[in-house]
Amino acid sequence: MKTQDEKKFVQIMLGMADNFRDTITKEGMAMRFDMLKSFSIGQVEGAAKKIMFSRKYTKMPPIAEFIEAIQGNNTNQIEDRAEIQATLVLERSRNFQAYEIAPGIWSNNEKPAVFEDPVTQYLMTKRWPFLNWKANLLESEVKWWVKEFKEAYRAFSGSETPLQIEAPEEIKKLVANIGG
Incomplete structure (x- = not known):
């Protein structure tokens, strides 16, 4: 992701937080962006949808779940x-x-x-x-x-x-x- 993707990234994360009835701190948002910046915004959005469809979590999932959703289970x-x-x-x-x-x-x-x-x-x-x-x-x-x-x-x-x-x-x- 690039700096211009931050706005879209924030929308995705806030949408997920709303879906899971959870909150994200400013620091947590920055950490997630930093950890996921090696992926495209499209990949992050796809992973978010995949995670939300799975209903595996009742709270905001950890970053590792996003990475696994993007890369698949090797x-x-x-x-x-x-x-x-x-x-x-x-x-x-x-x-x-x-x-x-x-x-x-x-x-x-x-x-x-x-x-x-x-x-x-x-x-x-x-x-x-x-x-x-x-x-x-x-x-x-x-x-x-x-x-x-x-x-x-x-x-x-x-x-x-x-x-x-x-x-x-x-x-x-x-x-x-x-x-x-």
């Missing part, structure tokens, strides 16, 4: 993505043909990845090498593997360390010159 998004990726891995394993070369799984980095999702690609290359995993997974263990996969997916999705799937070109060139 935990649920990761959980959904993990479930989808586990299903894709299982589908890939069931449709895998013995004669098929699984690109990205072999040491030849020039082939495209099997899985578009980098976390899935990492897990199915490093934690559960696809061919070994496929050969050893029993049908009775699938539900437990899905649970483990989802936990690992959540852990790696929340990681600040970017996953290094393939070496950058500069490193490949340096490695190629070693010993020669």
Whole structure:
């Protein structure tokens, strides 16, 4: 938000305070504006409507609720993505043909990845090498593997360390010159 959005912001907050039969101090209004200024006035207005429609609160909600309403619940998004990726891995394993070369799984980095999702690609290359995993997974263990996969997916999705799937070109060139 910009300074010119202050008037609209005050209207939104006062409208919410009226809706919740609550009051906002001048200091509270300034704090809310400062905490939410990284979002557009449209996003703040949308979050306010979403919060008022939910009837989750009987008092003016905290700032964190506005942020969650704007950004969504990231935990649920990761959980959904993990479930989808586990299903894709299982589908890939069931449709895998013995004669098929699984690109990205072999040491030849020039082939495209099997899985578009980098976390899935990492897990199915490093934690559960696809061919070994496929050969050893029993049908009775699938539900437990899905649970483990989802936990690992959540852990790696929340990681600040970017996953290094393939070496950058500069490193490949340096490695190629070693010993020669």
